[in-house]
Amino acid sequence: MNTFRWWRGILLAFFLLAIIRVFLPLPFSNEIIIFSIYVMGCSFLLGRVGFISFGQPAYLATGAYATAFYLFYFGANPFIGILIGVVAGLVMSLIVGPLFVRLRSDYFALVNLALAVIFYYTMQKVLAPITQGDNGLWFLANMTSTPIIDITRPKEFFTFAFLAALAIWALFKYLNDTLYGACALASKVNEDKVQFLGYSNFKIRFFGFIVANVTTAFAGSLYAIYLGFVSPEITSAHRCADPVVVTILGGVGTLYGPLVGAIAFTGMKDLIAGLIGNWELFIGFLLVFIMLAGEKGIWGSLEPQLKKVFSGKRV
Amino acid sequence: MSTNLGAEIIKTVGVTKRFGELVAVNKVDYLLHENEVAGIIGANGSGKTTFFNLVTGYFPPDEGTVYYKGEDITGTPPEQRVAMGMMRTFQLTSTFDNLAVIDNLVLSYFRAYQKHSLFHLFTNTCKKHRKNEKIQAIVETFELQDVADREVRHLGLGEKRRLEIAMAILAEPKVLLLDEPLAGLAENEIKAVLSVLRRHIGTQTILIVEHKISHVEDFLQRLTVMHEGRVIADGGYEECLRDPEVRRSYWQIDVSEDGVEEACS
Numbered sequence: 001m002n003t004f005r006w007w008r009g010i011l012l013a014f015f016l017l018a019i020i021r022v023f024l025p026l027p028f029s030n031e032i033i034i035f036s037i038y039v040m041g042c043s044f045l046l047g048r049v050g051f052i053s054f055g056q057p058a059y060l061a062t063g064a065y066a067t068a069f070y071l072f073y074f075g076a077n078p079f080i081g082i083l084i085g086v087v088a089g090l091v092m093s094l095i096v097g098p099l100f101v102r103l104r105s106d107y108f109a110l111v112n113l114a115l116a117v118i119f120y121y122t123m124q125k126v127l128a129p130i131t132q133g134d135n136g137l138w139f140l141a142n143m144t145s146t147p148i149i150d151i152t153r154p155k156e157f158f159t160f161a162f163l164a165a166l167a168i169w170a171l172f173k174y175l176n177d178t179l180y181g182a183c184a185l186a187s188k189v190n191e192d193k194v195q196f197l198g199y200s201n202f203k204i205r206f207f208g209f210i211v212a213n214v215t216t217a218f219a220g221s222l223y224a225i226y227l228g229f230v231s232p233e234i235t236s237a238h239r240c241a242d243p244v245v246v247t248i249l250g251g252v253g254t255l256y257g258p259l260v261g262a263i264a265f266t267g268m269k270d271l272i273a274g275l276i277g278n279w280e281l282f283i284g285f286l287l288v289f290i291m292l293a294g295e296k297g298i299w300g301s302l303e304p305q306l307k308k309v310f311s312g313k314r315v
Numbered sequence: 316m317s318t319n320l321g322a323e324i325i326k327t328v329g330v331t332k333r334f335g336e337l338v339a340v341n342k343v344d345y346l347l348h349e350n351e352v353a354g355i356i357g358a359n360g361s362g363k364t365t366f367f368n369l370v371t372g373y374f375p376p377d378e379g380t381v382y383y384k385g386e387d388i389t390g391t392p393p394e395q396r397v398a399m400g401m402m403r404t405f406q407l408t409s410t411f412d413n414l415a416v417i418d419n420l421v422l423s424y425f426r427a428y429q430k431h432s433l434f435h436l437f438t439n440t441c442k443k444h445r446k447n448e449k450i451q452a453i454v455e456t457f458e459l460q461d462v463a464d465r466e467v468r469h470l471g472l473g474e475k476r477r478l479e480i481a482m483a484i485l486a487e488p489k490v491l492l493l494d495e496p497l498a499g500l501a502e503n504e505i506k507a508v509l510s511v512l513r514r515h516i517g518t519q520t521i522l523i524v525e526h527k528i529s530h531v532e533d534f535l536q537r538l539t540v541m542h543e544g545r546v547i548a549d550g551g552y553e554e555c556l557r558d559p560e561v562r563r564s565y566w567q568i569d570v571s572e573d574g575v576e577e578a579c580s
Contacts, residue, residue, distance in 0.1 A: 179425055179444075180436040182418050186411040193409045196371070197482070198397030198426040207433050 014166055020263065021162075026154050028270055033161040034222045036262035037168055039250070041215035042243035043261075044172055047253030048181065049208035050188030051105055055112025056243045058119045059213040061235035062092045063220030065123065065131070068230040071139040078143050078151050082221040089217020093210040101205040116235050124232040131232070140228025151225060161222055168215055173255055175211070184208050216243075245287060251297025260299040321349030323385065324490055324520050325401075330369050330379030332362075339365040341544035342379065347490070352521045356528045357541035363524050364406055366541065367494050370522075371403045372396050397426070400489030404496055406524075408475045412468035416459055416478055419467060420450050420485055427486035449485065456511055457481040472499045480508060490520040497530050509534055 017036075021029045038060060045051050066088030067081040075081070100111055123131045131137060143152045151157045175181050183204050187194045191201045224230050233239075242265075250261025265283070273279040290297055325347040332340040340362045347353055357363040369376045372393040381389045383399055391399075411419050421444045425431055428449070429439070444450065454463055457477045462470055467478065480496055491512075497505050512521060513534070525531055528538070538555040540548040548558040555561055 174440075175437075177440045177442065178437055179422070179439045179441055180433065182411075182414055182422055182441050183436055185413050186419075186422060189413050190409060190411055192373075193405070193411065195393045196373075196397060196403055196405075196409075197423055198394050198402075198486075199422075199431070200394050203433055207437075 014162070014169075016263075017162065017165075017259065021158065026158060028266065030154060030158050030161065030226055031270075032262050032266045033158065033165050034219055034226060035246070035266055036259045037161070037165050037222065038216060038219035039243050039246045039258035039262050040165075040168055040172060041212040041219065043247040043250070043252065043254075043258045044175075044215070045208065045212040046244065046247050047257075048176065048184045048188070049205055049212070050184075051101070051205070051209070052109045052244060053112040054109045054240045054244060055114070055116040056213075056216055057235040057239055058112065058116040059089055059092060059216040060220035060223070061116075061119050061123065061230075061232075063089045063217030064224040064230045064234055065137075065220075066217075067221040067224040068137045068139060069130075071142050071224070072137045076142055076144040077146065078225045079146055081143075081225060082218070085221030085224065086214060086218050089214045089220070090210065092217070093213040097206050097209045097213075101202065101209050113237070113240055116240050117237055120232050120235045120237065123235065134231060134233075136229050136231025136233075138229040143225070143228070154226070157226055161226075164218070164222070168218075169255070169259075176255070180204070180207070245283065247297075248287065249283075249290065249297055251300030251303075254297065254299045254303065256299045256303070257297055260302075261297065264298055320351065321520075323347075324349045324351075324383065325370060325522075326382040326385075327366075327370065328380045328382070330366070330376040330381060332365050332369055332374070333377050338544050340369060340376070343541075343544075343546055345370075345539065345546065345549075347520060347522060349489075349520055350517055351537060352516055352523075352535055353537040353539065354523045354525055354528070354531055354535040355539045355541060356525055359526070360543075361541040362544040363541045364494060365544075367403070367492065367522075367524050371401060371492055397486075397488070401492060402483045402486050402488035402490070403492040404479050404483050404494055406494040406498070408472065408479050408499075410467045410475055410479050410482070413466065415464055415466055416470070417445050417450070417454070417463045419478060419482055420453060421445060421447075423482040423485050424450050427488075453481050453485045458507070473501060473504050476500055477504065477508065480511075484511065484515070488519070490522065491515070493521070493523045495524055495526055498526065505530055 017029075017033065020032065038056070041059075042053065042056050045053055063085035067085035070084045071078065071081045096115065100108055103111060124133055145152055149156050149160050151160045183194065183199055187201050187204045194201050194204070220234070223234065246261040246265045247257060249264055250257030250259070268279050268283055272282055276282065293301070323346060325345070327343055327345045329342045329344060330340060331338065331342050343366055355363045355366065368374055370381060372388070372391060375390060380387055383396070383401065388396060388399070411422070418441050421441050424447060425439070425444060429435060454460055457480070459474065459478060459481065462474055467475060470478070476496065476499060480493065483491055483493070496508060500508065509531070515521065523531060523535070532552055535552060537550065538548075538552050539546055540555050540558070540561045542564045547564060548555040548561045
């Protein structure tokens with residue numbers, strides 16, 4: 001029974017995504033699913049570990065470029081490409097993590113932004129002979145079909161990304177229930193006490209940083225495979241706030257937030273853009289409203305209402 | 316002072332801490348024996364909390380050395396001191412406000428009794444340990460049953476303070492360092508906390524920093540009085556209070572028996 005209750009939340013969330021897949025065009029669904037994985041990493045970092053990062057595209061690009069390099073220069077198997085992207089994300093986190101997680105939260109936000117900018121110019125200018133600068137790396141035709149589930153085809157890519165998102169979502173849900181999750185929340189509000197209870201803030205934060213950014217790199221690899229090309233645009237400075245915006249839009253620290261936020265954000269971008277043009281202006285106003293209305297985000301505001309409705313029905 | 320003193324457990328030699336021009340703690344030598352129940356008192360700004368922070372490793376001293384069981388721990392970070400057996404509470408109650416009361420206790424329990432590497436933090440859920448006997452016993456001792464599942468931020472100050480002391484006692488440290496544990500508690504809560512602490516006399520070393528000594532006078536075996544960063548008296552309770560320098564500088568009174576009564580009440 002308890003196991004069922006644990007899974008109920010996950011199934012509910014993904015039922016929602018499955019519905020989207022039925023009613024909305026495939027590219028739209030794919031974009032939402034990848035974006036929600038991207039935001040899950042950021043949301044975990046912000047909601048659990050307490051670090052706001054304006055440089056998530058740096059880790060997204062790490063995964064995307066690692067995958068792209070492999071598929072452009074070396075191999076053809078997209079799964080190996082993803083694996084390499086994830087490993088690159090891990091290596092990147094292991095290199096910068098020990099330096100970054102020692103910083104205060106506000107400096108952490110900015111140092112990541114700096115990393116994203118460095119990454120952008122490295123890919124655009126410094127490594128241009130390898131990355132082909134602004135033109136980007138195109139490798140859609142290089143990828144070979146894979147057995148069982150052929151992720152080079154959008155339909156089967158969706159199935160793969162959907163299952164991956166489900167698995168990552170379950171991982172984060174599990175993490176929230178563990179002692180690690182409790183330690184991370186504890187460290188977020190009272191680092192002195194964490195230390196004087198005998199835990200290491202550094203280890204807690206470093207681990208959270210790795211989990212979040214490997215997830216982000218994985219999302220980057222998925223982008224690379226799905227689009228079949230990667231350009232420096234993926235880590236450009238004006239996309240840096242996106243995951244944070246969507247985290248807040250969905251509801252900081254809620255598990256469904258990233259999904260709801262990703263749907264809302266992508267929805268506004270793709271649908272409202274067709275209707276009223278300046279969709280970013282619309283999102284700007286919406287964000288101001290959400291933050292003034294108690295910072296709960298869309299899901300944070302909906303959840304109590306839904307709980308009321310559902311518990312009412314059961315009684 | 317207690318007659319059969321145990322081995323040295325905490326010793327400071329010439330520890331000094333300056334904040335700019337101010338010398339908050341000035342060359343303090345202090346010795347605490349195993350299973351002793353000692354107190355440090357002093358007026359606001361006398362340096363007692365700063366000294367306490369130096370002992371527990373909240374910040375390092377500018378000069379001097381801190382020893383734990385003969386080992387130099389001056390530069391040892393707090394989490395390692397906890398592992399060695401030191402546990403402190405804070406003057407301003409310090410708990411995890413965004414966690415349930417029970418999970419605050421689970422965190423303290425897990426560190427003290429289980430392997431607590433990242434791997435073990437990752438493979439254990441909070442739920443698995445909430446029903447643990449030790450945790451349930453401490454919940455009852457500190458009368459936290461009614462609020463156990465509530466988030467700490469919804470608790471009153473008294474309940475929070477009880478929780479913080481419960482977290483410290485649950486870990487059964489060798490040395491329990493309490494920074495003004497009774498401040499803000501009601502009379503009956505003070506009695507309850509002290510009666511719990513009394514059960515640990517003889518098995519644990521307890522050091523209490525207090526502002527108001529009337530609460531702890533019949534509890535402490537030994538008293539140290541600080542004034543302007545220095546120790547001005549150290550010994551038995553009565554002995555300290557009779558000390559002319561204590562009376563002059565701490566209570567600013569002339570030597571008269573009535574004065575002590577007034578100051579204590």
